[in-house]
Every structure is written in C-alpha cells, then in structure tokens.
Amino acid sequence: MTGAATDTAASGPVLAADGAPLKRSLRRALRAQKLRALMLIAPLLVFVLVTFIAPIADMLFRSVENQIVSDTLPRTAREIRDYDPDSGEMPSDRVLAAFTYDLVAAAERKQHTRLGSRLNYEYSGISSLFRKTGRRVDDFGESYLDQFVAVDPAWEEPATWVALMADPDWTASYRAWSAARDAAKAAGEPFALAQPLFALRDGVGDVLPETASAYAEFARIVQVEDDDDPAAEEPWAPVYLALYRDLLHIGPGAVARLGPEAEAMLDAAHDAVEDFAPVDLSGLYLKADRDWADPGVWGTIRAFSPAYTPGYFLNAVDLRLTADGIAAQPEDRRIxxxxxxxxxxxxxxxxxxxxxxxxxxxxxxxxxxxxxxxxxxxxxxxxxxxxxxxxxxxxxxxxxxxxxxxxxxxxxxxxxxxxxxxxxxxxxxxxxxxxxxxxxxxxxxxxxxxxxxxxxxxxxxxxxxxxxxxxxxxxxxxxxxxxxxxxxxxxxxxxxxxxxxxxxxxxxxxxxxxxxxxxxxxxxxxxxxxxxxxxxxxxxxxxxxxxxxxxxxxxxxxxx
CATH class of the missing domain: 1.10.3720.10 (MetI-like)
Incomplete structure (x- = not known):
C-alpha cells in the first residue's frame, strides 16, 4: 500500500507550499513580477508617448489631413466630383447651388477665409475670391425671395418657415427651454441647461431636400452662433434659391405628406415658380469676381475635396496636385x-x-x-x-x-x-x-x-x-x-x-x-x-x- 501511494504521488503534479500546482504558482509569480515592472516604467512610458510618439503621430496625420474642405463645403464636395475642368466652363447650376449653400454657412461661421487660405496654398488667388464673395453670397437668391413674397407675403415671415420645417417636438422643447431661460434671467439665477438643437420635421427632407438642408443649417447657426430664435429670423436669401430649385423638380402630390396648410402654400408656390424669372448663378459669381470663370479654381476645389490628400507631400518634393493629376511645380517654385x-x-x-x-x-x-x-x-x-x-x-x-x-x-x-x-x-x-x-x-x-x-x-x-x-x-x-x-x-x-x-x-x-x-x-x-x-x-x-x-x-x- 505504501509503495502504491508513493507511485501515485510521484505521478501527480508537483505542488507548491500552498497546495497549488507548482506551474500555476510560477506563472502567477512571473505575472505579478511583470506587472510590478510595468508599473515602475509606466510614468516614463506615458511621458514618452505624450511628448514624443503623440507629436510625431500628429505630424504624420497633419501631412495628409485635408478635412477642412470636406467639412466646410460638404455639399460641394459631393456634387463637384463629376466636374471636368478641361471643359473650360464653370460647373453646373447644381454644383453652384451646393457651393452657395456651403459658402453662406461658412461665411456666417467666419470659416470661409480660413478655407480660402488653405486652397490658396495650391492655387494662388483663391483666398481673395472666398473673402470677396463671402461678403456677397448671402444676397444670392434675393430675386427669388422677392418673387416668393409676391406670391404670398407669408413667405417672408420667420414663423412660416418654422411651421413648415421644424419638428413639432423640437418647437415645444425650444419654447419650454426659452421660457425657463427667461425666467432664470428675470430671477437673476444662473441658467446652464443646454438648448435643444433645431430638428427637421419628418418627411420634409424627402420632399424639399435642398431647402431642408439649407434651412436646417441656417436655423442651427442662428441658435449656436447668434444665440437667437430661428422663429424670429428671416432665412438667408440662398434658402429661397433652394426652395425654387426644389419646387421646380417636385413630383405631383408630394407636398401632401407635409399636411394641409403646408400643402396649400407649397402648391401655390409650385404653380408660380414656372413663371419666375430665373437667376443665372454663374452670372452672380462672375459679378462678384471674374476669376470664378477660371476652371483651375473649381478644379482645385474638386481635387482637394477628399478628406485626405497627398498634396502636401507632392508640394514637399516640388510637385503639385492639379485638376488633371500630378504635375511639376513652376520652375520658380521648385525649392x-x-x-x-x-x-x-x-x-x-x-x-x-x-x-x-x-x-x-x-x-x-x-x-x-x-x-x-x-x-x-x-x-x-x-x-x-x-x-x-x-x-x-x-x-x-x-x-x-x-x-x-x-x-x-x-x-x-x-x-x-x-x-x-x-x-x-x-x-x-x-x-x-x-x-x-x-x-x-x-x-x-x-x-x-x-x-x-x-x-x-x-x-x-x-x-x-x-x-x-x-x-x-x-x-x-x-x-x-x-x-x-x-x-x-x-x-x-x-x-x-x-x-x-x-x-x-x-x-x-x-x-x-x-x-x-x-x-x-x-x-x-x-x-x-x-x-x-x-x-x-x-x-x-x-x-x-x-x-x-x-x-x-x-x-x-x-x-x-
């Protein structure tokens, strides 16, 4: 019996002093030792990551990052992909309309000059174009505003637009928030409740896509940048341009989805837009600055509309990204x-x-x-x-x-x-x-x-x-x-x-x-x-x- 017990003990796992298998105890001890060593070097590791690795990674990212164009001109970046600079002409009205909506929003946010400076690195003169046109673009579409008001003066009322575009739940939430803010101000108490950001009503984006997009951006800028009530501000003139373009292409019976009041108003406007005097968008841009006729300007916007670009690295080796592809820099800029x-x-x-x-x-x-x-x-x-x-x-x-x-x-x-x-x-x-x-x-x-x-x-x-x-x-x-x-x-x-x-x-x-x-x-x-x-x-x-x-x-x- 004693010999059998000895053989059994000898054939079983080797145990540590606490009765656990020795291999498991060794692994546990080694793991604890590695963790202690890691904790000792953790401050140095964090310091190296923050002061050395992170700046290098940020530098490498900045060398290809180009999101300012796609973020500032999101509609234009989508529409300008099919533009051909070799045609020698300005882009289509669809591209120009998208650019108008983007530019007026960028001008309100004071971002158009920064965008112009970025593109000016690639094509000289764009900076002044954006700066000059940014001061005038909020008037693009004013002719359509006058014609809509002639059909129905209600189109000039901010409340009309809120009733047509805004989500009823947002309207109620915003009114409650506004009342609470006014009460706190009257009582002299601090007020830190965040305001509900403007939201479109269901279906309006399907019926009037350009108008809904342009008005939503207007309303949010009025709220965030100007700290005002969208129901108290008349929309930008380019919003009326968007409404005109949407009503020209709207299908029969589509406005019925927006309710009887909106249907009656939009039906009357839809019947009238066919007789509106159209505005040549390219003419408005040329009136702002003749350089908008240069296909190189639009080709540069198209070439740098993706979120990431090899343009910086090309410039760093005396090449450049053009509308036609990669080309050598002019001889006087090869340094x-x-x-x-x-x-x-x-x-x-x-x-x-x-x-x-x-x-x-x-x-x-x-x-x-x-x-x-x-x-x-x-x-x-x-x-x-x-x-x-x-x-x-x-x-x-x-x-x-x-x-x-x-x-x-x-x-x-x-x-x-x-x-x-x-x-x-x-x-x-x-x-x-x-x-x-x-x-x-x-x-x-x-x-x-x-x-x-x-x-x-x-x-x-x-x-x-x-x-x-x-x-x-x-x-x-x-x-x-x-x-x-x-x-x-x-x-x-x-x-x-x-x-x-x-x-x-x-x-x-x-x-x-x-x-x-x-x-x-x-x-x-x-x-x-x-x-x-x-x-x-x-x-x-x-x-x-x-x-x-x-x-x-x-x-x-x-x-x-």
Missing part, C-alpha cells in the same frame, strides 16, 4: 528638393569638419595628465554654458567683411582690403558657425571611448617594431571607431534639424530645410506642408540610420 540636398550636404560637411577637428582634441585630452585634461575639458564644455543665440551672434561679428577675421587677414597681408573674404550669409558661414556649436558633441563621445583604450596596447605594438603611425593606425584608431560613430550620429542628427544658426548666418544660400519648416509653422501657417516636410526629413534620417547600421553596425557605436 524643396534643392533644400533637402543642401541640408544633407551641409550636415555631412559639418559632421566631417567636426571629426577632423574633434579627433585630435579628444586624443590629446585622453592622453594628457588628468589635472591638465580636466582643465582643458572645461574649455570644451564652456560653450554649453553660453546661449546659442549669443554664440551665433558672435560669429556674425567675426565673419562679416568688416569683421575681426577679415581685419586680421588684411593686417597680415594675406588678403587685400578690397578683396575681403565673404564668410557670412552663405554656406561657408553656416558650416563654420555650426561646426563650432556642434564640436563638443563630437569630442565628448570620442574622449569617453579613448579613455577606455589601454595605453599598453600601443606600447606593445611599438615594442614589436611598429612605427608611431603604424601603432596608431593599426592598433589605436580601430578601437576609437565606436566613438567616431557615436559622434557622427549625434552631430549629423543635430545638424540636419538646426534652423536658428542657418537663419542668422546662412543668408539665402546657407539655410536648411528646417528653416522652411519653421517658416510654414510660424509665418505662413501652412502646417500641412510643414508636417510633410518634417515627415520626409524624419524618413531620410531613418533611412540613413538604417544604412549606417548595415554598413558599420549600430552595435559598434559606443559612448565609452
């Missing part, structure tokens, strides 16, 4: 490819000059006695304690034609007074100033790696017959390569994103792509193009980083 090439070339030049100047300094510091090297290291670190703006301004003084360097060269007779060197407002000035600024970032990694190289290696090589140069090149230099790699990565990545120093000493030929990014963010406010340029710059850095890893190996980079 970005040149700026990218210049940025890469000058960043590599700055990196190379930092290697040439920094390597001997780091070698000297690592081989001098500790007290002397510490004193000299203070001089290397001294620029970190001086403002970047002060250092750059000092170089402006040193490098200008009447500056210190030219004066010394003239005094020494190296150059004549009339042949002073042009060292500023060009690439030379940028490379000199940025090499000075970034040199410590090359020296410090080199110094930290060189301090770890045992001097006995070089002495052993010399004892075996190697010359000073052979011992350095074959023994010392290969061990310092990780420091060179670390310094090159630091200097190159810092240089490629600099914009203050190139802006101050670079002039027109020494600026970087980062200067253009800063310009679009702070001055032109073309954040989409700035995001696209930044995304491309990020992609270039990642590609170069990948290439460096393949050629040199990122594992060989060391900070000592």
């Amino acid at each position: 970005y490819i040149m700026l990218f090439e210049r940025t890469l070339f000058m960043s590599l030049a700055i990196m190379g000059s930092c290697v040439l100047l920094g390597y001997p300094i780091a070698y000297l510091l690592s081989n001098l006695p500790l007290r002397t090297s510490n004193l000299l290291m203070i001089l290397v670190l001294l620029p970190f304690w001086t403002s970047l703006l002060v250092r750059t301004s000092a170089w402006k003084v040193l490098l200008q034609q009447q500056g210190v360097i030219n004066d010394i060269l003239v005094w020494l007779g190296i150059v004549s007074n009339s042949g002073r060197l042009i060292l500023i407002n060009n690439q030379t000035g940028t490379i000199i100033a940025m090499t000075h600024i970034l040199l410590p970032f090359m020296i410090l990694p080199l110094y930290s790696v060189m301090k770890t190289i045992p001097p006995s290696y070089v002495r052993a090589a010399k004892s075996l017959g190697a010359t000073n140069w052979t011992a350095f090149w074959r023994v010392y230099f290969p061990q310092s390569v990780p420091g060179i790699g670390a310094g090159c990565i630091l200097v190159f990545i810092l240089a490629i994103g600099y914009y203050i120093t190139p802006e101050l000493v670079g002039g027109t030929s020494g600026t970087f792509i980062s200067n253009r990014i800063a310009y679009h963010i702070s001055s032109s406010l073309n954040w989409g193009l700035a995001a696209a340029l930044g995304a491309i710059l990020l992609g270039v850095v990642l590609i170069l980083y990948w290439a460096y890893d393949k050629l040199v190996g990122i594992d060989n980079v060391s900070l000592g």
Whole structure:
C-alpha cells in the first residue's frame, strides 16, 4: 500500500507550499513580477508617448489631413466630383447651388477665409475670391425671395418657415427651454441647461431636400452662433434659391405628406415658380469676381475635396496636385528638393569638419595628465554654458567683411582690403558657425571611448617594431571607431534639424530645410506642408540610420 501511494504521488503534479500546482504558482509569480515592472516604467512610458510618439503621430496625420474642405463645403464636395475642368466652363447650376449653400454657412461661421487660405496654398488667388464673395453670397437668391413674397407675403415671415420645417417636438422643447431661460434671467439665477438643437420635421427632407438642408443649417447657426430664435429670423436669401430649385423638380402630390396648410402654400408656390424669372448663378459669381470663370479654381476645389490628400507631400518634393493629376511645380517654385540636398550636404560637411577637428582634441585630452585634461575639458564644455543665440551672434561679428577675421587677414597681408573674404550669409558661414556649436558633441563621445583604450596596447605594438603611425593606425584608431560613430550620429542628427544658426548666418544660400519648416509653422501657417516636410526629413534620417547600421553596425557605436 505504501509503495502504491508513493507511485501515485510521484505521478501527480508537483505542488507548491500552498497546495497549488507548482506551474500555476510560477506563472502567477512571473505575472505579478511583470506587472510590478510595468508599473515602475509606466510614468516614463506615458511621458514618452505624450511628448514624443503623440507629436510625431500628429505630424504624420497633419501631412495628409485635408478635412477642412470636406467639412466646410460638404455639399460641394459631393456634387463637384463629376466636374471636368478641361471643359473650360464653370460647373453646373447644381454644383453652384451646393457651393452657395456651403459658402453662406461658412461665411456666417467666419470659416470661409480660413478655407480660402488653405486652397490658396495650391492655387494662388483663391483666398481673395472666398473673402470677396463671402461678403456677397448671402444676397444670392434675393430675386427669388422677392418673387416668393409676391406670391404670398407669408413667405417672408420667420414663423412660416418654422411651421413648415421644424419638428413639432423640437418647437415645444425650444419654447419650454426659452421660457425657463427667461425666467432664470428675470430671477437673476444662473441658467446652464443646454438648448435643444433645431430638428427637421419628418418627411420634409424627402420632399424639399435642398431647402431642408439649407434651412436646417441656417436655423442651427442662428441658435449656436447668434444665440437667437430661428422663429424670429428671416432665412438667408440662398434658402429661397433652394426652395425654387426644389419646387421646380417636385413630383405631383408630394407636398401632401407635409399636411394641409403646408400643402396649400407649397402648391401655390409650385404653380408660380414656372413663371419666375430665373437667376443665372454663374452670372452672380462672375459679378462678384471674374476669376470664378477660371476652371483651375473649381478644379482645385474638386481635387482637394477628399478628406485626405497627398498634396502636401507632392508640394514637399516640388510637385503639385492639379485638376488633371500630378504635375511639376513652376520652375520658380521648385525649392524643396534643392533644400533637402543642401541640408544633407551641409550636415555631412559639418559632421566631417567636426571629426577632423574633434579627433585630435579628444586624443590629446585622453592622453594628457588628468589635472591638465580636466582643465582643458572645461574649455570644451564652456560653450554649453553660453546661449546659442549669443554664440551665433558672435560669429556674425567675426565673419562679416568688416569683421575681426577679415581685419586680421588684411593686417597680415594675406588678403587685400578690397578683396575681403565673404564668410557670412552663405554656406561657408553656416558650416563654420555650426561646426563650432556642434564640436563638443563630437569630442565628448570620442574622449569617453579613448579613455577606455589601454595605453599598453600601443606600447606593445611599438615594442614589436611598429612605427608611431603604424601603432596608431593599426592598433589605436580601430578601437576609437565606436566613438567616431557615436559622434557622427549625434552631430549629423543635430545638424540636419538646426534652423536658428542657418537663419542668422546662412543668408539665402546657407539655410536648411528646417528653416522652411519653421517658416510654414510660424509665418505662413501652412502646417500641412510643414508636417510633410518634417515627415520626409524624419524618413531620410531613418533611412540613413538604417544604412549606417548595415554598413558599420549600430552595435559598434559606443559612448565609452
């Protein structure tokens, strides 16, 4: 019996001290350990997500986001898809009517100028078109207003429109809300109850689709933007344009669904609209500004009506999205490819000059006695304690034609007074100033790696017959390569994103792509193009980083 029990116990699961299976206890302990570790790094993880990952994701999104057009001109975006700019004509009345409803609403919300500025990046002159027409579009359809009022003066009454368009439940709710607000105001009490937003009555959108859409937007803007009662405000003139267009195409008996009072009023208007004097919408736009006849304007609106666009990235590589597809920018606007090439070339030049100047300094510091090297290291670190703006301004003084360097060269007779060197407002000035600024970032990694190289290696090589140069090149230099790699990565990545120093000493030929990014963010406010340029710059850095890893190996980079 004892042997059988022992065999049974041996064949069963191994138990922990609490009687649970050991495997389950180990999994539970490991899970708890991982959770504790995650909680320890959670603050750092959240910080990185908020300050690093989220801004990059937002930048990438802004580089393709184009919702301002579809959000501001929703009806136009749907109707203009079939427009052909190659026809050389303005869009059809259907598109122009949709654009009128959208533009008057945008003008009331003060959004039309912002939209015009966005489209002006793609087609020069659109901004002024939107601004000028936005002041007049609320009169488009005034002729129809007069003709409807001539049929029945009730069409001019705001209450008529509310009775025709509004949901009875909304009307009751709004009246109750308005009464409660007035009572609170009379009593001097705070009132925080949100007002019920205008709602259309059932079926009106099927019978009068354009009118219902235009009037609903009017009513909501009156409520939200103007804080007024739709029943006290006469509709915009374009609402009468919508009513005219709907009644022209309405089917027989369709208005019966809206009730007897609405049926009688709409039947009378329906019978009269056939005799109305039509208004040429294209003529109204041309009267506002002759540039509306340009098919390129409408083609640009059509091309950028989708919510997402490659237009920013195309602009960033000197291309553009046109009504006919992708085309090259005019020659006088092709600057970005040149700026990218210049940025890469000058960043590599700055990196190379930092290697040439920094390597001997780091070698000297690592081989001098500790007290002397510490004193000299203070001089290397001294620029970190001086403002970047002060250092750059000092170089402006040193490098200008009447500056210190030219004066010394003239005094020494190296150059004549009339042949002073042009060292500023060009690439030379940028490379000199940025090499000075970034040199410590090359020296410090080199110094930290060189301090770890045992001097006995070089002495052993010399004892075996190697010359000073052979011992350095074959023994010392290969061990310092990780420091060179670390310094090159630091200097190159810092240089490629600099914009203050190139802006101050670079002039027109020494600026970087980062200067253009800063310009679009702070001055032109073309954040989409700035995001696209930044995304491309990020992609270039990642590609170069990948290439460096393949050629040199990122594992060989060391900070000592």
